[in-house]
Amino acid sequence: MSKILMLTEGKEPDKKLIEHIVKEFQIKGEVIWAKIGTIYAFYKDIKEKYDENMDVIKYIKYKYSDKISKEFKASEISYVYLFFDYDLHSKLNEEYKNIEKIYERINEISEINSFFENETENGKLYLSFPMIEAYHKPIGCNYIYEKNNFEEKLEDFKVFKKKIKNETGNMGMTALKSQYKEIIKFYINNSENILEMKFKDVEKNKILKFQNELLKSKNKVKIYPSIPIFLNEYYKIEKLQEKLKI
Secondary structure, three states: OOEEEEEEOOOHHHHHHHHHHHHHOOOOOEEEEEEOOOHHHHHHHHHHHOOOOOOHHHHHHHHOHHHEOOOOOHHHEEEEEEEEEOOHHHHOOOOOOOHHHHHHHHHHHHHHHHHOEEOOOOEEEEEEEOOHHHHHHHHHOOOOOOHHHHEEEHHHHHHHHHHHHHHHOOOOHHHHHHOHHHHHHHHHHOHHHHHOOOHHHOOHHHHHHHHHHHHHHHOEEEOEOHHHHHHHHHHHHHHHHHHHOO
16 A cells, blocks of 8 residues: 655644545545645745755655654655645745735745645645635535635734634534544635636636735635645546545
């Protein structure tokens, strides 16, 4: 059986959510988890040490040995996936109208996305906009789409998690697990409303470009999680619809 290395920031709810998706959608392979902190700090660390001969998997195994769920040989890993937050506000020091700094951050995440472009090489990065809590959003709005409710201003990124928690009340992982099909269907059916593209065209690079341009022009992004993007690239829409029995 092939082995999959899954990289996350390290928060246990994020891991449990992705773990549930892997199980329900029968992602093939034995999954090994690694907690590596923010994608920005992780990439900065790699960039300082990187050369064309560097084996990223071996580096992760060495650097994060105490953050890995189980031992493995680098040669055993067939695929690497990274699930992280867009989280672009974190280095702006609340200068949310500073165009120069915003452009620097956009260039940085674009570079990171390009580096993590292939799941059989350095790994494939999937971003949630603005954070993975976007996955919870349909529950909080009772699966009703309203344009203004699926936009988030840059200056509000820092309170997004709290806002989602207020919207969903006491519904936690149990609700996310029991309603996973409804959540994925919601993001499939509303991709044109949210991202201005049909779901068959939903792909990580297109979405990042769309969100970056929106942030440049209107200082906001559309709320959309990484999980539907990953599932569409992994299965393609027809197979995914079969899984969801749409």
